[in-house]
Amino acid sequence: MPRLKLSIDGIPVSAGPGATILQAARANGIDIATLCHLKGLIPAGACRICIVEVAGGRRPVPACATRAESGMVITTASERLQAARRQIVELLLAERNHQCPVCVMNNNCELQAVARRFGIDHVRYGFIAPTLTVDISHERFGLDHNRCILCRRCVRVCDQVEGAHTWDVRARGTASRIISDLARPWGESGSCTGCGKCVQACPTGALFEKDVQGTRKGTLCLEKLLEWRRRRTR
Amino acid sequence: MGTSVMGNNIDAAENLPDYPELKQLLGRTTLPGHELIELLHAAQQQYGHLDQPLLGQIARSLKLPESLVYGVASFYHAFRLEPPGRTRCAVCTGTSCHIKGGTRLLEQLQQLLDPACGGSSGDSRLSLESVRCLGACGMAPLVRIEQSSTPARLYSQMTPDLTLNLLQSAMEGGLPPGEALAPVRLLGPASQRIVLANCGAIDPDSLASARAAGAYTALEQSLRRMSPDQVCGQIRDSGLRGRGGGGYPTGLKWELVRSAPGKRKFVVANGDEGDPGAFMDRTLMELDPHRVLEGMAIAGFATGADHGFIYVRGEYPLAARRLRAAIAEAESAACLGRNIFGTPFTFQVRVRIGAGAFVCGEETALMASIMGRRGQPVIRPPYPAQHGLWGRPTLINNVETFGCVAPIILKGAAWFSSIGTPGNNGTKVFSISGDVTVAGVVEVPLGTPLRQILEMAGGVTGGDFKAAQTGGASGGCITAEHLDIPVDYDSLTGLGTIMGSGGMIIINDRRCMVDLARFFMRFCQSESCGKCTPCRAGTEQALRLLDALCSGEADLEQLERLEELCHLMRETSLCGLGMAAPNPVLSTLRWFRQEYLDHLRNGHCPAGVCRRGAAPCRD
Ligand SMILES: Cc1cc2nc3c(=O)[nH]c(=O)nc-3n(C[C@H](O)[C@H](O)[C@H](O)COP(=O)(O)O)c2cc1C
Ligand code: SF4
Ligand code: FES
Numbered sequence: 001m002p003r004l005k006l007s008i009d010g011i012p013v014s015a016g017p018g019a020t021i022l023q024a025a026r027a028n029g030i031d032i033a034t035l036c037h038l039k040g041l042i043p044a045g046a047c048r049i050c051i052v053e054v055a056g057g058r059r060p061v062p063a064c065a066t067r068a069e070s071g072m073v074i075t076t077a078s079e080r081l082q083a084a085r086r087q088i089v090e091l092l093l094a095e096r097n098h099q100c101p102v103c104v105m106n107n108n109c110e111l112q113a114v115a116r117r118f119g120i121d122h123v124r125y126g127f128i129a130p131t132l133t134v135d136i137s138h139e140r141f142g143l144d145h146n147r148c149i150l151c152r153r154c155v156r157v158c159d160q161v162e163g164a165h166t167w168d169v170r171a172r173g174t175a176s177r178i179i180s181d182l183a184r185p186w187g188e189s190g191s192c193t194g195c196g197k198c199v200q201a202c203p204t205g206a207l208f209e210k211d212v213q214g215t216r217k218g219t220l221c222l223e224k225l226l227e228w229r230r231r232r233t234r
Numbered sequence: 235m236g237t238s239v240m241g242n243n244i245d246a247a248e249n250l251p252d253y254p255e256l257k258q259l260l261g262r263t264t265l266p267g268h269e270l271i272e273l274l275h276a277a278q279q280q281y282g283h284l285d286q287p288l289l290g291q292i293a294r295s296l297k298l299p300e301s302l303v304y305g306v307a308s309f310y311h312a313f314r315l316e317p318p319g320r321t322r323c324a325v326c327t328g329t330s331c332h333i334k335g336g337t338r339l340l341e342q343l344q345q346l347l348d349p350a351c352g353g354s355s356g357d358s359r360l361s362l363e364s365v366r367c368l369g370a371c372g373m374a375p376l377v378r379i380e381q382s383s384t385p386a387r388l389y390s391q392m393t394p395d396l397t398l399n400l401l402q403s404a405m406e407g408g409l410p411p412g413e414a415l416a417p418v419r420l421l422g423p424a425s426q427r428i429v430l431a432n433c434g435a436i437d438p439d440s441l442a443s444a445r446a447a448g449a450y451t452a453l454e455q456s457l458r459r460m461s462p463d464q465v466c467g468q469i470r471d472s473g474l475r476g477r478g479g480g481g482y483p484t485g486l487k488w489e490l491v492r493s494a495p496g497k498r499k500f501v502v503a504n505g506d507e508g509d510p511g512a513f514m515d516r517t518l519m520e521l522d523p524h525r526v527l528e529g530m531a532i533a534g535f536a537t538g539a540d541h542g543f544i545y546v547r548g549e550y551p552l553a554a555r556r557l558r559a560a561i562a563e564a565e566s567a568a569c570l571g572r573n574i575f576g577t578p579f580t581f582q583v584r585v586r587i588g589a590g591a592f593v594c595g596e597e598t599a600l601m602a603s604i605m606g607r608r609g610q611p612v613i614r615p616p617y618p619a620q621h622g623l624w625g626r627p628t629l630i631n632n633v634e635t636f637g638c639v640a641p642i643i644l645k646g647a648a649w650f651s652s653i654g655t656p657g658n659n660g661t662k663v664f665s666i667s668g669d670v671t672v673a674g675v676v677e678v679p680l681g682t683p684l685r686q687i688l689e690m691a692g693g694v695t696g697g698d699f700k701a702a703q704t705g706g707a708s709g710g711c712i713t714a715e716h717l718d719i720p721v722d723y724d725s726l727t728g729l730g731t732i733m734g735s736g737g738m739i740i741i742n743d744r745r746c747m748v749d750l751a752r753f754f755m756r757f758c759q760s761e762s763c764g765k766c767t768p769c770r771a772g773t774e775q776a777l778r779l780l781d782a783l784c785s786g787e788a789d790l791e792q793l794e795r796l797e798e799l800c801h802l803m804r805e806t807s808l809c810g811l812g813m814a815a816p817n818p819v820l821s822t823l824r825w826f827r828q829e830y831l832d833h834l835r836n837g838h839c840p841a842g843v844c845r846r847g848a849a850p851c852r853d
Contacts (some may be wrong), residue, residue, distance in 0.1 A: 003849075174771070
């Protein structure tokens with residue numbers, strides 16, 4: 001199959017067949033901010049931070065979950081897109097309790113990084129600030145719902161890579177919460193293998209490692225893991 | 235999705251209670267794992283509610299992860315995870331019931347019954363809940379009372395006092411009969427009906443009666459005398475457009491599925507009808523189930539599918555029962571099932587029951603739900619026509635769209651396209667309710683002026699005409715100056731609203747438009763699946779802003795914030811629910827901006843609907 005030829009922000013780029021717009025952009029040094037995306041997982045297109053405009057399209061599309069096509073003319077940073085992204089980040093910041101100074105992931109958090117990148121210094125929406133629990137029943141890890149942005153990276157990594165499917169989401173809408181097994185404390189989970197992939201995959205301080213100061217995340221190389229898994233099943 | 239079976243907690247399993255009946259219920263499922271929702275329905279019926287041990291047992295029996303089962307059970311509002319009260323009182327909060335005081339009734343009952351209910355958690359004697367539109371809008375405001383010993387009963391035109399009396403008698407064991415099922419009134423001239431032609435004229439429980447009125451002759455004719463391409467061609471030439479809201483050309487969709495590669499294909503009829511204030515599809519499924527089934531079978535023949543699913547809204551038990559009976563009877567008469575009419579064509583239909591989620595009307599969420607998962611939409615493309623149920627090409631049409639198929643085959647594409655206006659062929663069924671003399675269902679040619687439709691419902695009651703809300707929570711309103719507009723897909727889009735699936739709520743001049751917009755936003759907020767940020771968090775923030783407006787606490791800046799949020803949701807949401815959630819706000823802002831301005835801080839509610847503390851109010 002021939003390589004795809006398209007234009008991103010006025011720059012002509014090429015991409016392998018089947019590549020997403022995000023892959024095409026990143027491979028050519030154009031960065032698009034993402035949150036729910038994690039390399040190696042099936043894209044969810046849920047957070048909507050990575051939206052881009054495709055010329056001729058009616059609405060912006062998520063770059064992480066949209067296939068690139070030859071001839072596409074893509075804009076990644078128009079005024080309208082930047083404004084929408086800022087709004088989305090503000091919505092996330094207002095939704096739960098994101099207090100960076102007291103967070104284990106301060107300066108290491110993807111939500112914070114995105115907010116910084118878009119120059120967000122205040123939130124124009126009312127803080128919903130629900131009272132949420134912190135689950136520290138697991139021996140090594142903890143889950144703080146106050147910092148969860150419902151990106152479902154933990155759910156997906158546990159299902160798609162570890163194959164344990166310990167995590168899922170309960171209820172819907174604003175009542176959605178990440179749950180383990182039958183919405184039981186994590187420490188009692190019979191399906192959790194304790195592998196810690198979910199902690200690594202979490203973009204914020206919602207899933208954290210106990211006792212470790214400033215957990216470093218995003219260090220997990222999912223592509224290698226997937227490759228290993230493929231070999232094992234073959 | 236790669237789900238796995240994990241090591242279960244053996245110790246815990248040993249202490250679990252036994253559910254002997256579960257085995258039997260399980261025996262009925264044929265696609266274990268994918269019939270999770272069916273099993274949850276059956277288990278709830280058997281045990282009253284779904285508690286953790288039961289869900290754990292179900293997970294083990296179906297070899298599904300526990301969190302997945304819990305996620306599904308808690309996603310759908312029809313599933314109870316806690317034991318319900320012995321007497322269950324539900325107040326309908328559909329659109330008609332809302333404007334006629336249903337929401338206020340619920341609030342008042344909550345206050346009055348709070349001690350009896352033991353707060354929101356409910357004790358075992360009495361529980362109070364709200365229920366989505368029951369499709370019985372003529373009875374607004376509507377209350378449903380259920381007791382374990384008796385089937386659910388409906389009571390119309392309720393007040394707090396009347397409800398309390400009812401509950402009193404219910405708890406003393408003497409509940410008055412009430413209406414078991416809300417009757418639908420067919421309005422307007424019968425001669426114009428195509429889809430509903432047989433409704434009311436035949437016995438919906440009898441195949442013979444339906445056959446006498448011509449059921450399955452179009453299917454027989456297609457099978458014996460036409461090729462699948464010819465059938466697709468007829469539908470294309472008729473100009474039929476989808477009746478589920480989008481108005482996508484049906485013939486085109488059929489051809490897409492037909493030409494999609496793959497041996498196995500599916501046909502899905504969307505009978506979820508989640509819009510509050512819509513009951514057209516309910517009418518058709520209850521009164522002429524064979525018409526829908528025949529349309530599906532013809533579609534199966536045309537597209538090369540041998541299996542169909544009809545997804546029926548959970549609130550419509552009668553429709554589901556009649557469809558099931560109709561399928562069984564049609565199969566035994568070789569009108570459906572194996573070798574239909576002795577030809578090689580085989581088409582099997584299964585009924586799937588929804589579980590209380592509006593978003594499941596969205597096609598990708600609908601498919602997830604049919605496969606027993608949370609009704610969360612996924613990104614398109616790929617479209618269902620390429621990658622649908624279990625990855626196979628899948629045709630999804632509304633039940634009314636299927637209802638148009640048989641007449642087109644029998645009378646020809648040219649006949650169908652002669653009805654209606656250019657580009658908007660055929661008839662459309664509308665359910666009309668709200669401030670009208672008689673609420674009911676009408677079927678009229680597309681392009682019929684709104685004024686005529688309104689007259690069929692006996693005109694406006696309780697005041698003068700103010701607006702008609704079309705398209706439900708995804709739509710907008712039409713004002714008095716546009717009463718003569720021809721109602722079809724294109725003219726309504728021009729007015730900034732949509733025809734939607736055909737729900738039409740008439741509003742008189744004593745209603746508050748800001749309150750109505752808030753009602754729809756509350757609906758979308760509680761129906762949002764929660765997957766994408768703009769819809770999940772956006773509807774919540776928009777609802778808070780509308781709450782502030784209605785209680786006289788908002789200023790101009792907050793109104794601007796609201797408009798800005800509406801545009802964000804429309805542009806960036808993942809699925810149609812979030813994209814359309816702002817429509818009622820934007821539409822009422824367009825036509826009734828002054829009312830919003832009147833509601834700002836220190837202002838008042840011109841209609842006297844919104845109660846507030848200090849602000850002067852007319853009533
Ligand atoms: C939130 C949402 C709810 C929907 N609800 C329904 C519904 O209740 N019934 C329906 O037929 N279509 C509904 N639709 C439209 C369907 O997604 C789909 O377009 C339709 O069933 C296609 O059938 P048609 O081409 O015959 O209209 C809904 C769409 C969205 C986005
Ligand atoms: S728009 Fe709403 S309903 Fe649709 S995917 Fe997003 S959150 Fe779910
Ligand atoms: S990163 Fe693309 S939608 Fe979240």
